[in-house]
Structure formats: C-alpha cells, structure tokens
Amino acid sequence: MASISGDDIDILAKAKRALDRDYAPGDHEEYMSPQQLNYFRVLLLEWKRSILSASENTLQSLQDGPMREADLTDRASSETDWGIELRTRDRQRKLIAKIDSAMRRIDEGDYGWCEVTGEPIGINRLIARPIATMTVEAQQAHERREKISRDD
Structure with a gap:
C-alpha cells in the first residue's frame, strides 16, 4: 500500500480536527450521503491547500539563496536535509494528483x-x-498480486 508520510498525516489530522467540530461522518447514516460527500470534499480541499502552502514555504526557502556552509560536514548535512525535503515535496505532488482524482470521483458519484x-x-x-x-x-x-509479479 502506498504510504503517507508523517507530515501528510499531521496535515490530514489538522484538517479532520477542524471539520469534526461541526460534523463527523458515521455508520449511523446513509452511506455517501450528501453530507458525507461534502465532509470529504472539504477535507480533501483543506488537505490539498495545506500541502500547497507547505510547498510554497519550501520554494521560498530555495529562492532565498543557496546555503553557504563553511564546514564540509555542515554543508553535507544541509544538502541531505534539502534532499529529504525535496523528496517529501515530490511525494506530496503525487498525493495532490490523488486528491484531485478523489475530488473527481466525488463529482462523478463514484467516491467511496x-x-x-x-x-x-x-x-x-x-x-x-x-x-x-x-x-x-x-x-x-x-x-x-503486485508482489508476486515483482518476484517473477
């Protein structure tokens, strides 16, 4: 199963907490009722907005200029940190595509x-x-099935 990073889980948890104050979907109501669909639509939009906001912060940091670490060890550490940050942003870019796909499924009536x-x-x-x-x-x-085909 494709994993969600810790940052993505935190962003999603914050979005859920904000929404759950007003309404939380449950098994006691009709499955994929308009209210549930709206809940998931708002949740997905908030999740996407938070990811884009974090990406803008990363982009701004990159535009502020290269790091000029005097010590080679510090420079290597900074470059490693940036590499991890950029990989995280790439995973989030892919996650945004999945969020957009989920939004389309809501609009088409296939969500859930x-x-x-x-x-x-x-x-x-x-x-x-x-x-x-x-x-x-x-x-x-x-x-x-994926594991079996990889092993062949």
Missing part, C-alpha cells in the same frame, strides 16, 4: 465505492485515508 469490487470502501477507511480507491480486502489482494 471500490474501483475493483464496487462495494463500499467504508467510512472508517475513508476517514483514515480519504484518497482510498479500494476496500481493504481488494487493496491487500492487489498488493499480493
């Missing part, structure tokens, strides 16, 4: 339904991973 089985993905899974496209079982089967 497994793309493999057509079954409900489940509220708890969507709360944990709003960009999920498969049920847990379908995802596990997909990963097993």
